Amino acid sequence: xxxxxxxxxxxxxxxxxxxxxxxxxxxxxxxxxxxxxxxxxxxxxxxxxxxxxxxxxxxxxxxxxxxxxxxxxxxxxxxxxxxxxxxxxxxxxxxxxxxxxxxxxxxxxxxxxxxxxxxxxxxxxxxxxxxxxxxxxxxxxxxxxxxxxxxxxxxxxxxxxxxxxxxxxxxxxxxxxxxxxxxxxxxxxxxxxxxxxxxxxxxxxxxxxxxxxxxxxxxxxxxxxxxxxxxxxxxxxxxxxxxxxxxxxx
Amino acid sequence: xxxxxxxxxxxxxxxxxxxxxxxxxxxxxxxxxxxxxxxxxxxxxxxxxxxxxxxxxxxxxxxxxxxxxxxxxxxxxxxxxxxxxxxxxxxxxxxxxxxxxxxxxxxxxxxxxxxxxxxxxxxxxxxxxxxxxxxxxxxxxxxxxxxxxxxxxxxxxxxxxxxxxxxxxxxxxxxxxxxxxxxxxxxxxxxxxxxxxxxxxxxxxxxxxxxxxxxxxxxxxxxxxxxxxxxxxxxxxxxxxxxxxxxxxxxxxxxxxxxxxxxxxxxxxxxxxxxxxxxx
Numbered sequence: 001x002x003x004x005x006x007x008x009x010x011x012x013x014x015x016x017x018x019x020x021x022x023x024x025x026x027x028x029x030x031x032x033x034x035x036x037x038x039x040x041x042x043x044x045x046x047x048x049x050x051x052x053x054x055x056x057x058x059x060x061x062x063x064x065x066x067x068x069x070x071x072x073x074x075x076x077x078x079x080x081x082x083x084x085x086x087x088x089x090x091x092x093x094x095x096x097x098x099x100x101x102x103x104x105x106x107x108x109x110x111x112x113x114x115x116x117x118x119x120x121x122x123x124x125x126x127x128x129x130x131x132x133x134x135x136x137x138x139x140x141x142x143x144x145x146x147x148x149x150x151x152x153x154x155x156x157x158x159x160x161x162x163x164x165x166x167x168x169x170x171x172x173x174x175x176x177x178x179x180x181x182x183x184x185x186x187x188x189x190x191x192x193x194x195x196x197x198x199x200x201x202x203x204x205x206x207x208x209x210x211x212x213x214x215x216x217x218x219x220x221x222x223x224x225x226x227x228x229x230x231x232x233x234x235x236x237x238x239x240x241x242x243x244x245x246x247x248x249x250x
Numbered sequence: 251x252x253x254x255x256x257x258x259x260x261x262x263x264x265x266x267x268x269x270x271x272x273x274x275x276x277x278x279x280x281x282x283x284x285x286x287x288x289x290x291x292x293x294x295x296x297x298x299x300x301x302x303x304x305x306x307x308x309x310x311x312x313x314x315x316x317x318x319x320x321x322x323x324x325x326x327x328x329x330x331x332x333x334x335x336x337x338x339x340x341x342x343x344x345x346x347x348x349x350x351x352x353x354x355x356x357x358x359x360x361x362x363x364x365x366x367x368x369x370x371x372x373x374x375x376x377x378x379x380x381x382x383x384x385x386x387x388x389x390x391x392x393x394x395x396x397x398x399x400x401x402x403x404x405x406x407x408x409x410x411x412x413x414x415x416x417x418x419x420x421x422x423x424x425x426x427x428x429x430x431x432x433x434x435x436x437x438x439x440x441x442x443x444x445x446x447x448x449x450x451x452x453x454x455x456x457x458x459x460x461x462x463x464x465x466x467x468x469x470x471x472x473x474x475x476x477x478x479x480x481x482x483x484x485x486x487x488x489x490x491x492x493x494x495x496x497x498x499x500x501x502x503x504x505x506x507x508x509x510x511x512x513x514x515x516x517x518x519x520x521x522x523x524x525x526x527x528x529x530x
Contacts, residue, residue, distance in 0.1 A: 016365055027414075093431060101436075107387050108399065109436040115421075193428075195421045201404075205422065208339055208405045211366040 054131025338405025378466030
C-alpha cells in the first residue's frame with residue numbers, strides 16, 4: 001500500500017499535470033469513494049423505482065378507465081419531453097418549497113425530501129416515462145390470441161397481466177429497457193446541479209482544489225462509469241438469457 | 251485482465267500529455283500574443299454572475315469592474331474586445347485550451363493555480379472569506395458553523411478550508427444564484443463566499459434580513475492570468491505593466507468607486523507604495 005502511494009506521489013512530482021492525488025491522500029480518497037458509493041446508491045434506487053413505474057404505468061395504460069389512461073399519458077408527455085436537468089432544478093427549488101419541513105434550530109428548514117431524495121424522485125420519473133412506453137411496446141407484441149386464451153381461462157385483467165402478458169412482454173422489452181437503464185445511470189451525473197455529492201460532484205471539488213489532478217480525475221470518472229455501466233449491461237444480459245423461452249421470440 | 255486494461259488506459263493518457271515547454275526566455279514564441287495582434291481581437295474570460303465585478307446588466311450585456319479592465323487592455327493593445335463568460339470551475343481550462351486569451355475572473359491567486367496558468371502580478375485586488383447569514387440566527391463565530399449545512403460555490407478554494415477547519419458541511423452549487431436561492435430557501439444557515447461579493451449583495455438592498463457577521467479570514471489577493479507559456483514573455487510582461495499602471499495612477503481605486511465597491515485598504519496601500527516620486 002505504502003509503495004503504491006509513494007509511486008503516485010512520485011508521478012505527481014515528475015508530471016505536474018498527472019497528480020493522482022486520491023491514490024495517496026486519504027481525504028481526497030474518501031471523497032472519491034463516497035462519491036462512487038453515492039452514485040451506486042442513486043443508480044440502484046432509480047433503476048428499481050423507474051422499473052416499478054414502468055410496469056405500473058404500462059398496466060394503467062391498458063386500463064378501460066379513460067381518466068387513468070389520460071393521467072398516464074400526461075405523465076409521459078411531461079417527463080419525456082422536458083430535459084432531466086430542468087426537472088431536477090424544478091423539483092428541488094420549486095416543488096421543494098411546498099413540501100413539509102421540520103426545523104431543529106429555528107432557521108434551517110430540513111425538508112422531508114432531501115436533495116438526494118429529489119434526485120431519486122425526478123430521475124426515476126424521467127426514466128420511468130420511457131420505461132412505460134418500452135413496456136407498452138412489449139405488451140403490444142403479445143399476440144391477441146394469447147390474451148383471449150387467458151380470458152377464456154377465467155383470468156381477470158390484472159391476473160392476465162401479471163401471469164401471462166407481463167412475463168412475455170418483459171422478454172420483448174429487455175433490449176430497449178437495457179438501453180434506457182444505461183442512460184439512466186449516466187444521467188445521475190446531472191444530480192450534480194442540485195449539489196448531490198455523487199462522483200462527478202466530488203471529482204469537480206477535487207480538481208478545483210487541486211488543478212493538477214484534473215486529468216487523472218476525469219480519467220477516473222470515465223473508468224468508473226465504464227465499469228458501472230459494464231456491470232449493469234452484463235447483469236441485464238445474464239437476466240435476458242436466463243429468461244429465454246426456447247422458441248419464443250428470436 | 252482489468253489490470254492490463256488499466257495499464258493501457260494509463261499509457262494512452264500519458265501519451266496525450268503535451269510535451270513540457272521550456273520556460274526560459276529564449277523559448278518565447280508569443281503565439282497567443284501574436285495571434286491576438288494579427289486577428290485584431292482579444293478574447294477575455296470574465297465572470298457574468300459576480301456583481302459588480304462581472305455581471306449582466308438589464309440588457310444582457312456583461313459589465314463590471316473587471317470588464318472595464320479588459321476594455322482598457324484591448325484599448326492599449328489596439329484590438330477589439332470579445333467577452334466570454336466563465337465559471338470558477340472552468341476558467342483555467344478555458345485559458346489552457348485557448349478558448350480565451352486572457353482571464354480576469356475574480357480568481358484567487360493560489361500556488362497550485364500558478365502551475366497551471368500564467369499568473370502575473372502585481373495583484374489587482376484582494377478579498378477574504380466570510381459568510382452571509384440571516385440576522386435571526388445571530389452567528390458570531392466561525393465555530394457556529396460546525397456540523398451545520400453551509401451553502402457554497404463549486405470552484406471556491408475555501409470550501410475545503412471551512413470544512414476542515416470548522417467542520418461545516420459545505421453544499422456546493424454550480425452557480426451563485428442557486429446557492430443564494432438555497433440560503434433563502436433555508437436549506438443552509440449561511441452562504442460562504444468572498445467578503446467583497448457578499449458586501450455588494452448586502453448593499454444592494456435585496457438581502458435586508460441577512461448580515462455578514464464573522465471576521466473575514468484567509469485574505470487572498472486576486473490574479474489575472476495569461477496562458478502559462480507566455481507568463482514570462484510579451485503577454486505576461488504587458489499585463490504586469492497594465493496592473494502596475496492601474497495601481498499607480500489610481501484607476502483601480504476609481505473603478506472601485508464607479509462600481510460602488512467598498513474601498514479597500516489594499517488598493518490604497520498599493521497606490522501609496524507605487525507613487526511616482528516625481529509626481530506632486
